[in-house]
Every structure is written in C-alpha cells, then in structure tokens.
Amino acid sequence: MIRLCIVENEALVREGLRRVLELDPELEVTGEACDAEQALAVLRAAPPDVVLLDMRMPRGGGLRVLEELERDRSAPPCLVLTTFDDADVLLAAARAGAKGYLLKDVTAEELGQAVRCLAGGGTWFKPSLTEGVLRGLGSLRDGPAPREHPDEPLTQREREVVRMMAGGYSNREIGSALGVVERTVKNHVSSILAKLGVRDRTRAVLKALEKRLF
Known part of the structure; x- marks a missing residue:
C-alpha cells in the first residue's frame, strides 16, 4: 500500500483527488492539508510515501514545503500538481527538490503511474509536459537558446x-x-x-x- 498526502488549498480539488486515488486498491490517502504550514505539520506527524503538492497556496506555498522537506533526507518525495505548464514553477520546484511534475488535467492512470514511480525512488518529468516549459525557458534567457x-x-x-x-x-x-x-x-x-x-x-x-x- 502506498500512503499519500494531498496538499491543495481548494477543498473541491482535494476531494476529487482523494476519490480518484482511492479507486486504486494500492493507494491510500492518509493525510490532507490546505496550506504550507498545515502541510508541514501533517507530514511531520505522519510521513506518507508520496506527497501530491500544489505550488500556489496560502502561508508559504508549495515552494516552502519543498524547501523545508529538502533539509530532511528521510522526507517523502513530492509530486507537483499544477494548472499550467509554467517554466518558473517547474524550475523552482525541481531546484527545491520536487521529484515529479504533472498538470492537474492528468488522467487517473498516469497519476497512478507517477505516484508509483516516485514511491519506487524515481522521477516523473514527462518530456511531453515540458515542451511548453522549454519554450518558456527561451523567453527567460537573454536571446534564443x-x-x-x-x-x-x-x-x-x-x-x-x-x-x-x-x-x-x-x-x-x-x-x-x-x-x-x-x-x-x-x-x-x-x-x-x-x-x-x-x-x-x-x-x-x-x-x-x-x-x-x-
């Protein structure tokens, strides 16, 4: 059984994710949080195997959660869930220690695959999802790359x-x-x-x- 914690500030999204994830008999949602401070408290009290993390939240956001967890080598891997292919978000998340990145319109099948991948020690930065990010990187640099x-x-x-x-x-x-x-x-x-x-x-x-x- 893979234990999950959902960190998302919108209650409706959290509920939807929980229902989708728990359709899989190998996945169990053991914790939820709506902001960075609550997430850190929940993760310290009952560490899951994988964290599903929204980046834009009150009281610090997902970046704060990643930075705090990065200091602890035993911390669970984080899979960032975001609405847009945003170069700034992906790069900031990866630099802070995120192990994966998915859009929120992902299918239940791919979400399950990503969770299993991270639980097994892997990463999930699908090239098909990062094409927009790569285009964005060009606009962040001085001149074409x-x-x-x-x-x-x-x-x-x-x-x-x-x-x-x-x-x-x-x-x-x-x-x-x-x-x-x-x-x-x-x-x-x-x-x-x-x-x-x-x-x-x-x-x-x-x-x-x-x-x-x-």
Missing part, C-alpha cells in the same frame, strides 16, 4: 537515457527499450551525472531541461 551546442558533453545515447529518466523509467526499463543490459544503463547514468556535475537523477533531469537536451 538553441537545442544543440557545439560543446555539448552528452552523447546521443546519453541524451536518450536522460530523456527516459525524465519520463520516470527505471534503469531496467531503459535498458529494455534501448536493447542494452541494465549495467550499461547504470554506466550511462553515472557518466551523465558526472558530465552534468550533479549528484542524483532529479538534478540531472533539471540540468538537462535547463540545457535543453531533449
């Missing part, structure tokens, strides 16, 4: 791997899709982390988004 750079350190295969990492795939699933053994994928992941100068998969995905590698 091309996808390809002459000094780009990642190989084509490494870019394929990091794209699948963003989609929440495990090393075994990536290996199966690419036709290589899991050990080879692990080597690619280690190389990606080293080349991007990051220490984990989530930060690798964030850096790949910033550098527009997929």
